Amino acid sequence: MSYTYYPGCSAKGTGRSYEESLHAVFGALGTRLDELKDWNCCGASGYPAVDAAKAVALSARNLALAESAQPGPGPVDVIAPCAGCYRAMLKTERALADDGAVTARVGGALDAAGPVQLVKMMVWPCDQRAGPGDDVLPGLAAGGPGAGHMKHLVEAAQHGP
Amino acid sequence: MIEYMDHSPRVLNAMLMAGSYDDVLRSRAIWVCTGCYGCTVECPKQLPVTESIYALKRASIRADVYPRRFVTPVLARQFVRLVDRRGRSSEAWISLSLYLRTRPFQLLRYAPVALRLMRRGRLPLRPDSVRKPAQLHKVLEALDVTSGEDA
Numbered sequence: 434m435s436y437t438y439y440p441g442c443s444a445k446g447t448g449r450s451y452e453e454s455l456h457a458v459f460g461a462l463g464t465r466l467d468e469l470k471d472w473n474c475c476g477a478s479g480y481p482a483v484d485a486a487k488a489v490a491l492s493a494r495n496l497a498l499a500e501s502a503q504p505g506p507g508p509v510d511v512i513a514p515c516a517g518c519y520r521a522m523l524k525t526e527r528a529l530a531d532d533g534a535v536t537a538r539v540g541g542a543l544d545a546a547g548p549v550q551l552v553k554m555m556v557w558p559c560d561q562r563a564g565p566g567d568d569v570l571p572g573l574a575a576g577g578p579g580a581g582h583m584k585h586l587v588e589a590a591q592h593g594p
Numbered sequence: 595m596i597e598y599m600d601h602s603p604r605v606l607n608a609m610l611m612a613g614s615y616d617d618v619l620r621s622r623a624i625w626v627c628t629g630c631y632g633c634t635v636e637c638p639k640q641l642p643v644t645e646s647i648y649a650l651k652r653a654s655i656r657a658d659v660y661p662r663r664f665v666t667p668v669l670a671r672q673f674v675r676l677v678d679r680r681g682r683s684s685e686a687w688i689s690l691s692l693y694l695r696t697r698p699f700q701l702l703r704y705a706p707v708a709l710r711l712m713r714r715g716r717l718p719l720r721p722d723s724v725r726k727p728a729q730l731h732k733v734l735e736a737l738d739v740t741s742g743e744d745a
Contacts, residue, residue: 441710442682442683442684442685442722443685444724445718446684446685446686446716446717446718447685447711447716447717448716449702449714449715449716450716467711471676471724471725471726472724473681473724473730474677474681474682474683476677477673477683478628478629478630478676479669479670479673479674480670480673480677481629481648482629482648482651482652482655482656482666482667483651483652483671483674484652484671484674484737485648485649485652486737487734487737490734490737494730494733505656519618520629520631525719537718538737540734542733542734542736542737543730545733546729546730546732546733546736588627
């Protein structure tokens with residue numbers, strides 16, 4: 434079992450302890466985290482305050498990279514442990530799924546730049562489904578602001594050895 | 595958050611309806627919002643509060659009336675400049691340029707914390723970058739041409 438792992442800028446800086454413990458936990462669960470190659474910044478909370486379309490494009494590039502790195506078809510599970518990165522990816526995924534105009538513009542921009550392409554739009558940045566893990570970590574899985582990004586940890590716990 | 599705002603979101607909305615658009619764009623309140631989406635999640639009417647505030651932030655920058663000495667709009671602009679250039683952010687450089695522009699004397703106060711973080715390898719000085727920034731530049735430039743208003 435392995436996931437594509439999107440660290441984001443903070444996990445490589447002040448959030449380094451978070452990344453280290455994440456690797457330790459996933460290692461203990463027998464789950465590999467493959468860091469997304471050549472990832473870019475998610476745009477965090479600052480980028481959408483300046484340019485909305487480019488903020489979508491930033492995460493769209495990451496999701497496209499994750500898709501092209503995957504060998505087979507099907508949704509790509511990307512783990513974004515940082516709440517800000519998770520939010521940016523989820524926003525992007527929703528924008529691409531709901532808004533054809535945004536998809537065309539952002540997809541066009543990515544195509545024009547090459548070689549990264551948006552193969553398809555249905556990418557799950559993390560698991561949205563409720564599962565039996567919910568009663569293992571009820572507080573984390575209960576939802577509410579900031580809690581959503583913990584759900585993939587719950588799922589990983591279910592798929593563990 | 596409201597205690598840090600010069601106008602609460604409710605008042606901002608009333609101001610907009612009363613036509614005080616310019617005062618809203620000049621307010622600090624919109625820049626106090628961290629974009630946590632807590633209000634959007636809680637709103638019983640499912641109003642897109644956070645997205646609206648983001649749109650106001652963009653309009654405030656576009657109209658060039660954002661509060662100059664306030665930390666968050668300066669942060670957003672510096673952050674975007676760095677991400678545009680290198681594809682990744684650097685907490686060390688963002689903090690440094692932010693404090694130099696807004697509160698230079700605070701740098702001295704935070705220097706001991708920065709040094710402790712550096713010693714632990716949590717504040718790398720060398721800014722990170724994507725492999726080929728030119729590829730990302732093309733993506734972003736392609737959106738420049740067509741960047742219309744989204745508010």
